[in-house]
Amino acid sequence: MDFTFNEEQYFFQQTLKDFLTDNVTPASIRRRWDSDDGFDQDAWRSLCELGTSATQIPEDCGGLGLRFDDIIMMIQACGQAALPEPLVEHSFIAAPLLAQLHASQPSERVADILAAMASGEAMVLTASMINPYVNFAHSATHVLLQFGDDLHLIDSKDCTLTHVTSVDRSRRLAEVKCQPNGTTCLTNGRLGSELWQATLNRGALANAAQLLGLAETLVQMAVKHASDREQFGKPVGVNQAVKHLLADCAVKIEFAKPVVYRAAYTLAVAPNRADWAVSHAKVSATEAAQLAARHCIQVFGAMGYTWECDVHIWAKRVWALANEWGDVGFHKNRIHEWLVQPKALLGPEFTFGRRNIRDVEHID
Amino acid sequence: MKLSFSAADEAFRVEVAQWLQDNLTGEFEHIRFRGGPGDEHVFVEERKRWEQRLAEGGWTCIAWPEAFGGKQATIEQQVIFNEEYARAGGPGRVGHIGETLMGPTLIEFGTPEQQAKYLPGIRAGREYWCQGYSEPGAGSDLGNVKTRAVFDEATQQWRINGQKVWTSLAHESHYCFVVARTDPNQVGHKGLGFFMVAMDQLGVTIRPIEQLTGTAEFNEVFFDDAVCAADDILGAPGQGWAVAMALLGYERGVSTLGQQMLFQNELDEIIRVAKTNGTSQDPSIRQRIAEAHMGLKTMRYNSMRMLSGAEGSQLNREAMIYKLYWSSWHRNLGKLAMDVMGEQAEILEAAPYELNRLQSMFLFTRADTIYGGTNQIQRNLIAERALGLPREPRGQS
Numbered sequence: 001m002d003f004t005f006n007e008e009q010y011f012f013q014q015t016l017k018d019f020l021t022d023n024v025t026p027a028s029i030r031r032r033w034d035s036d037d038g039f040d041q042d043a044w045r046s047l048c049e050l051g052t053s054a055t056q057i058p059e060d061c062g063g064l065g066l067r068f069d070d071i072i073m074m075i076q077a078c079g080q081a082a083l084p085e086p087l088v089e090h091s092f093i094a095a096p097l098l099a100q101l102h103a104s105q106p107s108e109r110v111a112d113i114l115a116a117m118a119s120g121e122a123m124v125l126t127a128s129m130i131n132p133y134v135n136f137a138h139s140a141t142h143v144l145l146q147f148g149d150d151l152h153l154i155d156s157k158d159c160t161l162t163h164v165t166s167v168d169r170s171r172r173l174a175e176v177k178c179q180p181n182g183t184t185c186l187t188n189g190r191l192g193s194e195l196w197q198a199t200l201n202r203g204a205l206a207n208a209a210q211l212l213g214l215a216e217t218l219v220q221m222a223v224k225h226a227s228d229r230e231q232f233g234k235p236v237g238v239n240q241a242v243k244h245l246l247a248d249c250a251v252k253i254e255f256a257k258p259v260v261y262r263a264a265y266t267l268a269v270a271p272n273r274a275d276w277a278v279s280h281a282k283v284s285a286t287e288a289a290q291l292a293a294r295h296c297i298q299v300f301g302a303m304g305y306t307w308e309c310d311v312h313i314w315a316k317r318v319w320a321l322a323n324e325w326g327d328v329g330f331h332k333n334r335i336h337e338w339l340v341q342p343k344a345l346l347g348p349e350f351t352f353g354r355r356n357i358r359d360v361e362h363i364d
Numbered sequence: 365m366k367l368s369f370s371a372a373d374e375a376f377r378v379e380v381a382q383w384l385q386d387n388l389t390g391e392f393e394h395i396r397f398r399g400g401p402g403d404e405h406v407f408v409e410e411r412k413r414w415e416q417r418l419a420e421g422g423w424t425c426i427a428w429p430e431a432f433g434g435k436q437a438t439i440e441q442q443v444i445f446n447e448e449y450a451r452a453g454g455p456g457r458v459g460h461i462g463e464t465l466m467g468p469t470l471i472e473f474g475t476p477e478q479q480a481k482y483l484p485g486i487r488a489g490r491e492y493w494c495q496g497y498s499e500p501g502a503g504s505d506l507g508n509v510k511t512r513a514v515f516d517e518a519t520q521q522w523r524i525n526g527q528k529v530w531t532s533l534a535h536e537s538h539y540c541f542v543v544a545r546t547d548p549n550q551v552g553h554k555g556l557g558f559f560m561v562a563m564d565q566l567g568v569t570i571r572p573i574e575q576l577t578g579t580a581e582f583n584e585v586f587f588d589d590a591v592c593a594a595d596d597i598l599g600a601p602g603q604g605w606a607v608a609m610a611l612l613g614y615e616r617g618v619s620t621l622g623q624q625m626l627f628q629n630e631l632d633e634i635i636r637v638a639k640t641n642g643t644s645q646d647p648s649i650r651q652r653i654a655e656a657h658m659g660l661k662t663m664r665y666n667s668m669r670m671l672s673g674a675e676g677s678q679l680n681r682e683a684m685i686y687k688l689y690w691s692s693w694h695r696n697l698g699k700l701a702m703d704v705m706g707e708q709a710e711i712l713e714a715a716p717y718e719l720n721r722l723q724s725m726f727l728f729t730r731a732d733t734i735y736g737g738t739n740q741i742q743r744n745l746i747a748e749r750a751l752g753l754p755r756e757p758r759g760q761s
Binding site: 002003004005006009069219223226227234235237238239240242243244246247248250251254255256257258259261262265280283284332335336339 | 365366367635650651653654655657658661662663665666668669671672685688689740742743744746747748750751752753754755756757
């Protein structure tokens with residue numbers, strides 16, 4: 001039993017974190033807000049050159065073939081930086097979807113697109129039925145479209161985009177319309193259904209990890225502010241009423257971490273039985289991030305309510321990601337539907353020890 | 365990251381479970397699931413005999429080094445033992461303060477003579493300990509202890525005067541570890557000593573404190589010229605604070621996993637009642653049951669993570685926030701239990717004041733957010749030590 005990450009996993013995270021700290025600053029995010037497409041081509045190219053787009057792509061397609069628990073902290077790092085570019089959508093949701101397809105049904109077409117994704121030549125995003133909009137669809141080269149159980153790979157030239165405006169200026173959303181047909185279809189039926197189920201779980205968990213990262217940065221900002229800002233001759237953070245707001249956030253965040261990491265592990269070793277773990281992770285991380293967003297703005301006082309203050313860059317991403325890939329209600333339903341059903345495997349026998357890893361944390 | 369147990373660990377689990385199944389029967393059958401938090405006053409004699417049965421089987425003090433009679437069990441084995449113990453309904457451990465707090469502290473700070481004097485009785489399940497930290501004027505502010513220890517050159521003994529409070533199992537214990545001031549000219553964390561004091565002497569008076577549950581697990585302990593030998597001080601005079609804090613570090617160890625198993629038993633009982641009386645159909649109740657279940661899983665993952673990264677008795681960030689998390693979770697569970705019971709929640713099992721398991725749990729959760737550091741104190745610690753917010757100026761004492 002080991003709940004820790006190895007050196008390699010920390011190295012991947014640190015490399016990405018260092019790049020994001022240097023290159024994705026609040027000022028550079030605000031510059032994207034003022035541009036037409038909201039997309040920083042240089043940042044994207046550099047991210048691909050770092051190898052981030054290749055992590056989930058099989059080695060025989062030019063990728064690194066890493067597991068989901070290897071990269072979960074990279075997703076968290078994207079959240080910490082409030083990265084606008086759809087690295088998570090491309091590298092950690094679309095890529096493993098195609099990699100999973102390639103593993104059960106290898107084809108040249110999928111191998112080619114995976115290779116192009118690894119190098120950054122192609123940018124592929126996912127249009128799942130659970131999400132009404134696709135983030136940065138206008139920058140993508142291809143879209144993976146869900147149509148029932150069908151999985152279609154569609155050239156973005158063949159898509160019609162209807163843009164909508166997000167509360168988060170960093171997100172550029174569009175409704176994607178296109179005409180799927182026999183030639184665009186990669187797979188369907190049972191395999192298609194399995195792929196989309198796994199994709200829902202990866203999407204929800206990827207959002208959970210980003211929410212965790214967003215929450216961490218929000219608390220850091222609030223701690224710094226509460227330590228610097230003085231009123232009545234002392235830092236406002238001396239007061240317990242302020243301290244306790246942030247302590248509550250710290251508890252939620254620290255306790256959401258193992259839940260998210262655990263779900264990543266389950267996705268890696270038993271992707272078809274990860275529903276329970278993923279839903280738990282999405283709920284925990286969302287609640288932590290929403291509390292952090294609320295308390296951080298409160299701690300910043302009136303400044304926190306201004307456009308000029310950077311807090312809303314992170315807070316608004318929290319509000320947006322909270323509802324993508326299933327909101328808290330959706331995920332809580334997946335849990336309690338299972339809990340109170342007559343055949344639910346309840347009791348210490350199933351929560352602890354013996355049968356814990358193998359049998360419990362999924363909803364059959 | 366690898367979240368499964370090895371084959372050797374699984375074999376250890378079978379060994380523990382089998383031993384418990386073979387031994388927790390007959391004269392011990394009726395004390396299964398009894399004597400836990402909120403229930404510590406029941407079946408004390410049987411539970412003492414049970415401690416000795418455990419000791420004979422080699423199941424006390426398994427985490428201790430072999431040199432002191434332990435098994436030097438790995439973290440995984442300790443986790444497994446605690447899980448299987450709770451799963452089997454192992455009764456509340458009369459010896460747990462000696463085994464999990466005093467023993468490790470003696471092993472860390474004690475002289476060979478002190479270790480030889482006290483450890484075997486703990487290991488054998490024959491000598492029990494209680495904790496003398498809190499005082500009427502020193503609750504959260506432990507540095508404010510007023511109990512005094514003066515060395516009497518004539519008798520070559522320490523002479524102790526003062527009052528301790530909230531002392532669990534004082535009347536069943538052979539010894540109490542007492543934090544007392546050795547240097548009357550010092551205040552706060554300075555000038556304290558850590559003493560091992562025999563309870564069976566004229567200078568010690570114990571008075572039970574009746575709680576709002578109608579039971580009395582806590583006591584007041586009065587020291588009026590109580591004595592202990594010259595070498596019954598652990599560490600030097602003036603080092604009491606360091607020893608006292610090191611002991612608390614052991615409080616947040618693997619025993620938390622056993623506690624989680626007890627929580628699971630309570631949650632199962634709530635689900636059983638909800639299914640029986642139909643409240644399980646109420647969407648708001650269902651949500652709260654789901655939340656409770658998630659919270660419990662979260663605690664387990666967090667403990668595992670905490671223990672995987674544990675180094676010595678160092679208090680890390682996760683450990684620091686654990687108390688606040690579980691006490692709040694358990695408080696909500698108590699509320700959920702009462703809401704699931706509905707109007708029956710008010711009706712006691714029997715006169716004069718016999719509570720059922722869930723009622724007793726609900727009332728006991730009122731204490732969870734207070735003892736071992738109130739939720740408010742925990743938040744101060746997290747904010748100042750884990751997040752690094754500026755410290756609040758301390759008042760004059």
